Amino acid sequence: MVFTCTQCGQCCIYLGDYIVIEEQTGPYTYACSCVSTNTPFQAVVDEDKRNIFNNRDFSALHPHACPFLRPAGDDRIVCTIHNTSPAQCKIYRCVAVRVYSGDTMVGYITGMGALHSNDSGLRALYESCVSDLPASDEERDSWLSGFFKTHGYRTE
Numbered sequence: 001m002v003f004t005c006t007q008c009g010q011c012c013i014y015l016g017d018y019i020v021i022e023e024q025t026g027p028y029t030y031a032c033s034c035v036s037t038n039t040p041f042q043a044v045v046d047e048d049k050r051n052i053f054n055n056r057d058f059s060a061l062h063p064h065a066c067p068f069l070r071p072a073g074d075d076r077i078v079c080t081i082h083n084t085s086p087a088q089c090k091i092y093r094c095v096a097v098r099v100y101s102g103d104t105m106v107g108y109i110t111g112m113g114a115l116h117s118n119d120s121g122l123r124a125l126y127e128s129c130v131s132d133l134p135a136s137d138e139e140r141d142s143w144l145s146g147f148f149k150t151h152g153y154r155t156e
């Protein structure tokens, strides 16, 4: 199943130590660094999000959030530099494969290929195959789906 981001903002809410503003270079432009990859980047606040970016209440309430994260005014919490965000932000998926036992979701594979689960059987299964996983994300996701299915799980 194709992953659909619901823009809940949860993946960015503790990234304030990783996406760092070094200097404001214009009204809506910032010299930044992505600390995890030691990569500098220029952030430009998206034109259609400048109004919500101007409100700093969210950042004050969530000091560990990415400094570009803002509530959109509906149920979404959005990135205000979508057009200029770092590459790893653009490709991030919190969930790549959901794993079910019957109708109950018992775990999921993140976009980075990690298993999140409390199901000891599923964890053991994942550990047993982790060295065989294909390198590409797409192949890995379908390989894991097939592998889990042959062991009685259902995936989406």
Ligand code: SF4
Binding pocket: 004, 005, 006, 007, 008, 009, 010, 011, 012, 092, 093, 094, 095
């Ligand atoms: S990637 Fe996942 S956690 Fe992040 S905003 Fe989208 S749905 Fe939420």
Ligand code: SF4
Binding pocket: 011, 012, 015, 019, 066, 067, 068, 069, 078, 079, 080, 081, 082, 085, 086, 089, 090
């Ligand atoms: S730059 Fe955007 S996508 Fe990346 S962590 Fe910040 S709010 Fe999230």
